[in-house]
Amino acid sequence: MYVTNPAEYLAKMPVRTLASSGAKTAEARLKAGHYLYFEGDQVDWLYQVTSGVLRLTRLLEDGRRQVIAFGYPGDIVGFPSAGLHHTDCDALVDARLQPYRRSVLENGEGDPKLHHALLQAALCEISAMQDHFMMLGRKSAVEKVASFLCVLSDRVGEDLGEHTQVNLPMSRADIADFLGLTTETISRTFTQLRKSGIIAINNIHTIVVLRPDTLLTLSLGDRN
Amino acid sequence: MYVTNPAEYLAKMPVRTLASSGAKTAEARLKAGHYLYFEGDQVDWLYQVTSGVLRLTRLLEDGRRQVIAFGYPGDIVGFPSAGLHHTDCDALVDARLQPYRRSVLENGEGDPKLHHALLQAALCEISAMQDHFMMLGRKSAVEKVASFLCVLSDRVGEDLGEHTQVNLPMSRADIADFLGLTTETISRTFTQLRKSGIIAINNIHTIVVLRPDTLLTLSLGDRN
DNA sequence: CGAGTTCTTGATTATACTCAATCTTAGTGG
DNA sequence: CCACTAAGATTGAGTATAATCAAGAACTCG
Numbered sequence: 001m002y003v004t005n006p007a008e009y010l011a012k013m014p015v016r017t018l019a020s021s022g023a024k025t026a027e028a029r030l031k032a033g034h035y036l037y038f039e040g041d042q043v044d045w046l047y048q049v050t051s052g053v054l055r056l057t058r059l060l061e062d063g064r065r066q067v068i069a070f071g072y073p074g075d076i077v078g079f080p081s082a083g084l085h086h087t088d089c090d091a092l093v094d095a096r097l098q099p100y101r102r103s104v105l106e107n108g109e110g111d112p113k114l115h116h117a118l119l120q121a122a123l124c125e126i127s128a129m130q131d132h133f134m135m136l137g138r139k140s141a142v143e144k145v146a147s148f149l150c151v152l153s154d155r156v157g158e159d160l161g162e163h164t165q166v167n168l169p170m171s172r173a174d175i176a177d178f179l180g181l182t183t184e185t186i187s188r189t190f191t192q193l194r195k196s197g198i199i200a201i202n203n204i205h206t207i208v209v210l211r212p213d214t215l216l217t218l219s220l221g222d223r224n
Numbered sequence: 225m226y227v228t229n230p231a232e233y234l235a236k237m238p239v240r241t242l243a244s245s246g247a248k249t250a251e252a253r254l255k256a257g258h259y260l261y262f263e264g265d266q267v268d269w270l271y272q273v274t275s276g277v278l279r280l281t282r283l284l285e286d287g288r289r290q291v292i293a294f295g296y297p298g299d300i301v302g303f304p305s306a307g308l309h310h311t312d313c314d315a316l317v318d319a320r321l322q323p324y325r326r327s328v329l330e331n332g333e334g335d336p337k338l339h340h341a342l343l344q345a346a347l348c349e350i351s352a353m354q355d356h357f358m359m360l361g362r363k364s365a366v367e368k369v370a371s372f373l374c375v376l377s378d379r380v381g382e383d384l385g386e387h388t389q390v391n392l393p394m395s396r397a398d399i400a401d402f403l404g405l406t407t408e409t410i411s412r413t414f415t416q417l418r419k420s421g422i423i424a425i426n427n428i429h430t431i432v433v434l435r436p437d438t439l440l441t442l443s444l445g446d447r448n
Numbered sequence: 449c450g451a452g453t454t455c456t457t458g459a460t461t462a463t464a465c466t467c468a469a470t471c472t473t474a475g476t477g478g
Numbered sequence: 479c480c481a482c483t484a485a486g487a488t489t490g491a492g493t494a495t496a497a498t499c500a501a502g503a504a505c506t507c508g
Contacts, residue, residue: 064445122343137401173455177361183455186455203505221288405465407486407488408465408487415489
């Protein structure tokens, strides 16, 4: 889940259909806080998130952290590079996962349709990451946070009729490490959006988007 | 070319061998300043850079720009997402390109070996981009510039015996838009590295790495 | 209920940006 | 070949944004 321009995400949906394929294994479960894999591990399986939310992270020697992505239902995680995992991955909340053999991605092994679907998911990933570059490199704190909320709202927001409610299973530190900011800045920006009447904060993990249009405008950085 | 940790790049080398495959077309040439494709174009071909340097960019409505990558010899550019290009691509200097049909990547069409090589290149790309996230999100200006020079030095530096010479075909603005900084900051950081005796600046497009070890230390952000 | 973590808010600082001027380089035509 | 121009690079001064440091508030969970 690379949080950028909402429109980008529609292209990802076709992936959901791949679960209907033949060569699949029994669904796996991952409890909140437990790790699916670590950086450097051999890749044997890819996983499509069925429910729950995953967190993909990378560490620098000195402790600085980057959250690479959040894995929401429909997303595929675990793409290998040189056969190895290049992030850590753990669950923010209890999750269910559909595993696919790495060999299906790399060799097409017996299931060309699934092979193709996994390849398409990898290609989507590349394009989504490019969006995220723009966000990390060129957007202000407000733009980043607004973008983040916009995408979450579009992808997993609950329709409350008038407004949209968004659940944030991740901590402020996770959001900060995803957007290249500090927890303090995330907190301040949330407060600022709340005081402007753009969002409401029901509790730490639940916000309501009151003015989605304004939020979208902020995310695009119209400095009028 | 995602400038991060030098070690990452060794993994990319196997890709070079794929040019020996059967299903290839005549080499293409692209003059400096000319575009290979634009964002939104239909993807028909992927290209492996044979010589020269490409620039992949993305624009925001208000003119802010992100350089997504530089394409150096060995690199593959043009991976489709939903069949479309998601960056602009032009040549910084005259370049030669080996084209491969998109269908080889997506359907394996007639050449499983090439299909596999292109897929591996795409997977490498994902991991390299993850490195770049860390750089954009979590590194200081000095760390970014040092990282950039380290990788260029490793990949395309000319061995001058004692030192390593690096050619920079791109402008300061390109480097800035690649690293998420401004041209002024790039300039100042270069000057700072020069005054510290870590690099020498022969001319705007040619720098010499005098103390590679110190540069590497700086790139990793050891704040001692 | 209480301890510990996470979040929020405030005050201050630092890093990198902005704006502006100067210098350098590359390209053009006399 | 050299002056002239335009674009790009450097440097400086001042500023703004987000980071840091620190304290207090609000959650979480045993």
